[in-house]
Amino acid sequence: MSNTSKRRPLAVIADHDAASVSRMRLAIEDLGFRVEEVENGVMACAAFVEHEPDIMILNAQLPIQDGLKTCADIRRLPGGDAAAIVVLSERDDVEIVDAAYSAGATEFVPMPVNWPAFGYRIRSMLRASGDYASMRRTEATNKVLLNAMPDTFVVLDSDGAVSDFIPGKLEHPLAGPSQRVTCLSDILPTKAIKVWREARRFVNEKNQATRVEFAVEHREGVPSYYEARFVPYVDRKTLALVTEITDRKLAEQRIRRLAFFDTLTGLPNRQSFRLQLGGMITEADEEGDKVAVLYIDLDNFKRINDTLGHTVGDGVINAIAERLSGSIRGGQGSSDDDTPFGLARLGGDEFACAISGFEDEGVLSSIADRMSQLLRQPVRYEGHEFVVTPSIGISVYPDDADNVEDLLKNADVAMYQAKDAGRDSVHFYSDTLAIRNLHGLALENDLRRALDNGELELHYQPKFQLSTWELVGVEALVRWRQGDGSYIPPSTFIPMAEKSGQIVPLGDWVLRTACKQAREWQLKYGRSTRVAVNISSQQFYQSDLKETVMKALFEAGAKPSLLQLELTESILMRDIDKTIATLEYLKNNGITLAMDDFGTGYSSLSYLRRFPIDALKIDRSFVMDLEESEHGAAICAAIIAMSRQLGLTVIAEGVETEEQVMFLQSHDCDQIQGYLFSKPIPAGEFAKRFLTTTKAPLKIDKSL
Numbered sequence: 001m002s003n004t005s006k007r008r009p010l011a012v013i014a015d016h017d018a019a020s021v022s023r024m025r026l027a028i029e030d031l032g033f034r035v036e037e038v039e040n041g042v043m044a045c046a047a048f049v050e051h052e053p054d055i056m057i058l059n060a061q062l063p064i065q066d067g068l069k070t071c072a073d074i075r076r077l078p079g080g081d082a083a084a085i086v087v088l089s090e091r092d093d094v095e096i097v098d099a100a101y102s103a104g105a106t107e108f109v110p111m112p113v114n115w116p117a118f119g120y121r122i123r124s125m126l127r128a129s130g131d132y133a134s135m136r137r138t139e140a141t142n143k144v145l146l147n148a149m150p151d152t153f154v155v156l157d158s159d160g161a162v163s164d165f166i167p168g169k170l171e172h173p174l175a176g177p178s179q180r181v182t183c184l185s186d187i188l189p190t191k192a193i194k195v196w197r198e199a200r201r202f203v204n205e206k207n208q209a210t211r212v213e214f215a216v217e218h219r220e221g222v223p224s225y226y227e228a229r230f231v232p233y234v235d236r237k238t239l240a241l242v243t244e245i246t247d248r249k250l251a252e253q254r255i256r257r258l259a260f261f262d263t264l265t266g267l268p269n270r271q272s273f274r275l276q277l278g279g280m281i282t283e284a285d286e287e288g289d290k291v292a293v294l295y296i297d298l299d300n301f302k303r304i305n306d307t308l309g310h311t312v313g314d315g316v317i318n319a320i321a322e323r324l325s326g327s328i329r330g331g332q333g334s335s336d337d338d339t340p341f342g343l344a345r346l347g348g349d350e351f352a353c354a355i356s357g358f359e360d361e362g363v364l365s366s367i368a369d370r371m372s373q374l375l376r377q378p379v380r381y382e383g384h385e386f387v388v389t390p391s392i393g394i395s396v397y398p399d400d401a402d403n404v405e406d407l408l409k410n411a412d413v414a415m416y417q418a419k420d421a422g423r424d425s426v427h428f429y430s431d432t433l434a435i436r437n438l439h440g441l442a443l444e445n446d447l448r449r450a451l452d453n454g455e456l457e458l459h460y461q462p463k464f465q466l467s468t469w470e471l472v473g474v475e476a477l478v479r480w481r482q483g484d485g486s487y488i489p490p491s492t493f494i495p496m497a498e499k500s501g502q503i504v505p506l507g508d509w510v511l512r513t514a515c516k517q518a519r520e521w522q523l524k525y526g527r528s529t530r531v532a533v534n535i536s537s538q539q540f541y542q543s544d545l546k547e548t549v550m551k552a553l554f555e556a557g558a559k560p561s562l563l564q565l566e567l568t569e570s571i572l573m574r575d576i577d578k579t580i581a582t583l584e585y586l587k588n589n590g591i592t593l594a595m596d597d598f599g600t601g602y603s604s605l606s607y608l609r610r611f612p613i614d615a616l617k618i619d620r621s622f623v624m625d626l627e628e629s630e631h632g633a634a635i636c637a638a639i640i641a642m643s644r645q646l647g648l649t650v651i652a653e654g655v656e657t658e659e660q661v662m663f664l665q666s667h668d669c670d671q672i673q674g675y676l677f678s679k680p681i682p683a684g685e686f687a688k689r690f691l692t693t694t695k696a697p698l699k700i701d702k703s704l
């Protein structure tokens with residue numbers, strides 16, 4: 001009989017409270033254990049060494065040395081790393097639970113103990129702990145025990161062959177019930193066999209338990225995941241306990257994906273990009289390398305979303321993400337796995353790419369150029385065709401910033417500079433005054449202050465009739481004057497003002513100032529120069545534009561014919577009926593309406609027919625392309641021809657060369673505007689150059 005009692009697993013209880021110990025002894029004996037009792041932490045360690053128990057139960061509040069310290073000490077003893085240790089405590093707050101698990105407890109159980117639940121926990125813990133000391137004794141009795149458990153057991157010979165296989169009741173079993181298993185290749189794929197061999201070697205050499213995770217594909221492409229715990233067994237054999245962890249693994253993967261990957265494109269997100277960048281910086285420090293961040297923003301992407309909806313927008317973003325990945329693979333910064341190294345979607349239409357180990361900045365330029373070229377190819381999606389160009393900002397560690405956050409921020413600043421330079425371009429970060437200003441700005445507050453303090457200014461750019469070279473109008477463009485006399489361009493602060501809602505007061509100010517200016521010029525020079533004011537879509541929808549416009553004209557004493565509004569296609573696409581009503585009201589009151597940046601917003605000319613528009617401005621990007629590509633020329637010619645048919649005035653913006661003028665002239669374009677004649681300039685200068693002469697000023701600005 002004593003033999004039988006010896007074979008029963010052993011529990012050591014360390015507790016100083018006699019009443020609690022006797023209750024526990026009864027419960028644990030009921031579970032089939034023998035029990036040894038000790039009173040304090042030091043004795044608990046000694047009992048562990050002496051008895052090699054199957055389980056240690058420690059009260060956290062032990063005398064001499066508390067239960068947590070005892071737990072940590074046992075973990076450091078031979079065989080202690082695989083021991084099953086339960087910590088009991090009267091406290092169950094987060095700190096003590098954390099402390100218990102940090103000390104290496106296998107389980108934490110609050111007191112008073114719920115004994116039936118405790119029994120289950122101990123049984124499952126014993127299985128999972130991997131310490132099958134009690135099973136080392138005879139294989140035959142063990143087999144009975146093992147058979148009763150749901151997990152799969154594999155006994156490996158000292159030479160690695162499978163000497164016993166107990167299939168268990170896994171959801172995705174490693175072998176069928178009648179399958180003979182003699183070697184690992186009967187149950188495992190090659191990759192897992194390698195991991196198992198290493199684990200078995202470790203157990204044999206160190207006489208210690210270990211655990212590994214592995215995957216098996218049962219059905220085409222769908223893996224199940226398992227955990228195997230390896231423990232030393234009789235006769236230099238190794239016992240592997242296999243538990244299925246597919247659910248846990250999938251949950252982990254899902255959480256990881258959500259936390260670190262962008263759900264739309266599957267690319268790493270901002271969070272994981274930061275981590276990756278941090279890692280690259282650390283490595284670069286060791287190697288004396290540099291790390292560059294390319295900040296990529298799609299020009300005018302918002303319009304695709306606004307005009308065609310998010311589903312189309314998402315489709316385009318996906319196509320762009322694929323192209324970007326393609327542009328990096330095979331170039332600098334590539335990696336051997338499928339995820340392009342260092343590429344991430346930061347949100348919306350913003351991407352970033354981190355590159356290290358490059359020779360010089362020329363390499364970065366050519367990578368950025370390659371990206372631009374690839375992105376510029378038309379994207380076809382659901383019968384639509386889009387041309388999406390990127391603006392790319394580049395900053396380099398350690399030259400431009402010495403940490404992840406600043407590196408990203410400066411690449412972003414450089415990207416804005418690229419946009420200012422006319423979009424579709426690449427810009428390296430440089431610490432110029434304007435950028436420094438941008439940096440330090442808490443832009444939102446500063447913009448409010450700018451409005452109050454009169455830091456905003458309008459500059460004016462002339463428009464000419466192409467057939468007669470007469471001045472026919474002027475566009476008002478807002479500028480933010482800085483203390484040092486430099487200006488922040490509208491592309492930097494208008495989008496922000498739109499987001500914060502400040503576009504409404506800002507737009508009011510622009511309208512009032514422009515109307516007053518037009519009236520003042522009329523009175524002073526006797527010439528009616530129609531002033532065009534840009535209206536953003538937020539302004540159109542967030543305020544009563546009709547009232548604002550009429551009030552501005554009234555205050556200035558100006559006739560409505562002195563004012564033109566420049567609208568973008570995104571305005572027209574939103575609430576069509578309301579838009580038409582507002583536009584008709586304005587038009588009936590004598591204000592002219594022009595469609596700005598035409599061709600970038602994907603609305604067709606025939607669609608425009610529904611709106612009471614007077615004029616159409618061909619987007620600068622097409623005018624720029626006139627000489628470069630047949631495509632550009634064809635688009636300009638088509639826009640001009642069709643506007644003719646619709647009875648619209650056509651204005652070409654961004655005219656910079658005489659060749660462009662000749663092309664536009666030969667195609668009968670009505671009006672032109674561009675740096676070739678004048679940049680936007682302050683009101684005084686404008687009057688001096690263009691209003692004091694009565695003759696048509698066909699003077700090309702040679703300084704540009």
Ligand code: C2E
Nearest residue numbers: 422477478489490491510534535536654655656674675676
């Ligand atoms: P936009 O209305 O299309 O204005 C034309 C832009 O092209 C202006 O940039 C102008 O300076 C620039 N430009 C004109 N001719 C040439 C040229 O020959 N070559 C080049 N490279 N550029 C040329 P700016 O002033 O930076 O304004 C950018 C945009 O900001 C404007 O585009 C407009 O959408 C917006 N914006 C400007 N002022 C206001 C405003 O008061 N209210 C609103 N809502 N938006 C404004």
Ligand code: MG
Nearest residue numbers: 475534566596
């Ligand atoms: Mg405009």
Ligand code: MG
Nearest residue numbers: 596597617653
């Ligand atoms: Mg424009």
